[in-house]
Amino acid sequence: GAVVSQHPSWVICKSGTSVKIECRSLDFQATTMFWYRQFPKQSLMLMATSNEGSKATYEQGVEKDKFLINHASLTLSTLTVTSAHPEDSSFYICSARGTSGTWRFGPGTRLTVL
Amino acid sequence: GQQVMQIPQYQHVQEGEDFTTYCNSSTTLSNIQWYKQRPGGHPVFLIQLVKSGEVKKQKRLTFQFGEAKKNSSLHITATQTTDVGTYFCAVQNSGGSNYKLTFGKGTLLTVNP
Numbered sequence: 001g002a003v004v005s006q007h008p009s010w011v012i013c014k015s016g017t018s019v020k021i022e023c024r025s026l027d028f029q030a031t032t033m034f035w036y037r038q039f040p041k042q043s044l045m046l047m048a049t050s051n052e053g054s055k056a057t058y059e060q061g062v063e064k065d066k067f068l069i070n071h072a073s074l075t076l077s078t079l080t081v082t083s084a085h086p087e088d089s090s091f092y093i094c095s096a097r098g099t100s101g102t103w104r105f106g107p108g109t110r111l112t113v114l
Numbered sequence: 115g116q117q118v119m120q121i122p123q124y125q126h127v128q129e130g131e132d133f134t135t136y137c138n139s140s141t142t143l144s145n146i147q148w149y150k151q152r153p154g155g156h157p158v159f160l161i162q163l164v165k166s167g168e169v170k171k172q173k174r175l176t177f178q179f180g181e182a183k184k185n186s187s188l189h190i191t192a193t194q195t196t197d198v199g200t201y202f203c204a205v206q207n208s209g210g211s212n213y214k215l216t217f218g219k220g221t222l223l224t225v226n227p
Contacts, residue, residue: 041222043217044157045217101162102162105159107155
């Protein structure tokens with residue numbers, strides 16, 4: 001149980017376009033979801049905390065106007081990378097905290113901006 | 115938020131050798147989690163330690179939480195090629211209601227068959 005899915009698993013886009021990534025908790029309700037970014041050979045860096053029905057809380061240094069987060073329901077959060085540039089190329093991973101207190105991570109979305 | 119130092123950054127072993135990665139914090143932790151990330155994959159939850167001095171085992175993996183709850187270790191006995199990956203510790207910031215999870219830098223384990 002406690003499965004988190006992400007879509008798409010990978011995406012290649014042109015510089016200047018926007019990309020939307022979906023994160024779904026498949027068999028549990030997640031009032032809070034988290035978005036991480038991981039560059040090659042580095043650790044996961046928390047970008048923002050997404051709360052259902054309210055505005056996301058962004059970590060210091062993360063541009064909220066560039067990384068739009070929407071948490072419209074207890075099972076879905078979306079991250080939109082607006083006007084993507086090559087430096088935004090990264091592995092984006094969402095996670096959800098279940099009621100049992102454990103975290104489940106999505107499989108990640110690999111974004112490549114040309 | 116919580117900060118945690120993880121060492122070593124890399125570890126290469128021969129198959130059958132043991133492996134240990136360590137995480138240290140300057141502050142007392144409420145709990146600590148361990149994750150494994152295979153190359154190209156996503157982090158997979160291994161275990162959560164909560165109690166002072168706690169020791170938990172999962173087959174060849176032994177997890178320890180220090181008495182002062184400021185350090186933790188993951189030890190793998192007789193490594194196998196399937197153990198290859200990056201092992202992360204993660205600590206929880208329970209300030210407010212968001213329970214943010216902060217990751218250590220990870221230890222990349224490679225195993226020579």
